Amino acid sequence: MTDTVAPGLTAEQLAFVAQAQKDARKAFRVLRETRTISPSGTLGFTIRNPDSQILVNLNYAGPWGDDLDEVKTSVVGFDGTVYLGKSAGPGGGRYTKLFRTHDDVVAISHVHTPNLGAYSQAHAELPLLYVPNRRFRKTASLPVYINRRQQEVDFILDSIAKDTEVPGIIEANGGATVWSRKGIIDLANTILFLEEGAHFQILAAAALGGSKPFGPGVLQQQWRMGGLIPSTATVDDDGTIHLAAAE
Incomplete structure (x- = not known):
């Protein structure tokens, strides 16, 4: 992979990147300190610049870095042009099709959390039985992505086509992918509440016969x-x- 600082980013776009890094740094810290993310630290955000076809990728460095809140950043165009940071590699354009298709989707995250991960291991949809997860949406459950012969982004697009308010999916044998129409902090908060709801539901299943x-x-x-x-x-x-x- 090649370090790149390509010309073409405006002062406004660089300011947007700086704010995205600030938001990601806060989100990394909160999700780590609340034990929302799993210990290995699989977590990343991609946010679109609202005025251009540019995506900012912000990845968590994991538990072994000198700076636990380091934000590994790259800026990549919808067409694959790398404007800043390291070449994103094969995963860099993972969700570009989603951003191209849905102008209202602002940010997306792939994340591994203990309890969403438990649902993923069971290949189980996540019913949204925790009240805060239904306050702002009519979606009743998160679908589970199992067949990896279908691209994840296509499964996401199919899921949104069935339910425009669905905020994420469970990734079988992995974690979850969650998106937001507002931004990184809203996205991190959604992850926190989905994980919290999954945790409560698992506790209820183990001790009390399941969520009602x-x-x-x-x-x-x-x-x-x-x-x-x-x-x-x-x-x-x-x-x-x-x-x-x-x-």
């Missing part, structure tokens, strides 16, 4: 709180939404 479906009124309460429905709308317990007559 939501009780009456939970979806109505949470979707009102999250702004997914008007405050006057009602929701059946199966997720059917009823708008007030005037709406």
Whole structure:
């Protein structure tokens, strides 16, 4: 791999890279200190520059570096041009097709966490039975990507086509891939809550017979709180939404 500092990045784009590095550094620290990521530290973010077809890749150095919050950075164009850092190699354009297809997807992360990893080992979809994971979305579960003859990005695109609000997938025998329409901090927070929910659900399964479906009124309460429905709308317990007559 070749170190590259290619011409072509504007001052605004370099400022965007610097802010992305700052956000990634904070996310790495929080996810490590909350034990959200697994000890080996598989974690990386890719964020798009909003004004160009440029992707900033920000990878966690892992547990053995002198600086545990080091952000390994590369900047790569949709066309594969390397503007900054090391050549990204075969994984550098892993999610370019997603960014090309969905302009609203801002950032994506591939991450290994203990409890999402447990679901991945079981080839199990993750039901979103932890209330905070449903507050801002109607998605009921994360699908599991098993057949690696299909490219991961194509499975992600198929998953979004089925459910536009799905925030991620479980990667069988690996970890998870999660995305955001806001940015790195929002993405890291989503990872944290998905891992927390998976942890609680595994604890419930081991000790109490498993997580139960939501009780009456939970979806109505949470979707009102999250702004997914008007405050006057009602929701059946199966997720059917009823708008007030005037709406």
